[in-house]
Amino acid sequence: MSKETGKPEENALRAVCSVYVPVRNPLQSAAWWERHFGLTFAVPYNPAEAQAILRLSEGQWLHLVETRGPIDNQFPDKAGNEMFRLTFEVRRIEVLYDRLLTQGVRVEHLADRGSCGINFVFCDPDGNQFDVNEVVRAHRTPEEAEQVRAYLFPASAAR
Missing domain, CATH: 3.30.720.110 (Signal recognition particle alu RNA binding heterodimer, srp9/1)
Known part of the structure; x- marks a missing residue:
């Protein structure tokens, strides 16, 4: 921290590592992303989490999160x-x-x-x-x- 301004001396945010997207059916959505963009699972699907987590080519994660609410x-x-x-x-x-x-x-x-x-x-x-x-x-x-x-x-x- 800068003593003069009280602000960080450098940009502390490096990258976006995860993005969360609301979907109705995580597995169906994951299959769509795999078919059209070649994405693969970052971690095995766990139904208890109600989300599919896919990996982009640079390593970021795309979380397809099941929702019952409006999308x-x-x-x-x-x-x-x-x-x-x-x-x-x-x-x-x-x-x-x-x-x-x-x-x-x-x-x-x-x-x-x-x-x-x-x-x-x-x-x-x-x-x-x-x-x-x-x-x-x-x-x-x-x-x-x-x-x-x-x-x-x-x-x-x-x-």
Whole structure:
């Protein structure tokens, strides 16, 4: 602690290790996440806990927690737009986007957010919305980034 300000001298929060998502049926939800994203169980399923715990590729845990109450994982921003609580970082966003569309996953809001990257929103079977992002300028050559943009936004590329 700084004696002058009383504040910590460094950022004490390092990362998000777990995210909790309300679901109706943890095992069915876990199977959906495994089928569409390749997630696997972080720990064996324990029915007494009423949650399935899956591992993301970087080690974070996604807790699919059974609820009987309303599922409301979104909130409106000041302008009234429905917002999501979580953005997943991905590589090869165009491949994931196509795969989810082909598999019948509800996908919406494909957007090129410039220096923030390319994003889209998808919904799980319980209606939870999640954002997906790839900062193509940071992870690809300029030529590759333009190819991805032209592929995902063909109307813009034609101009």
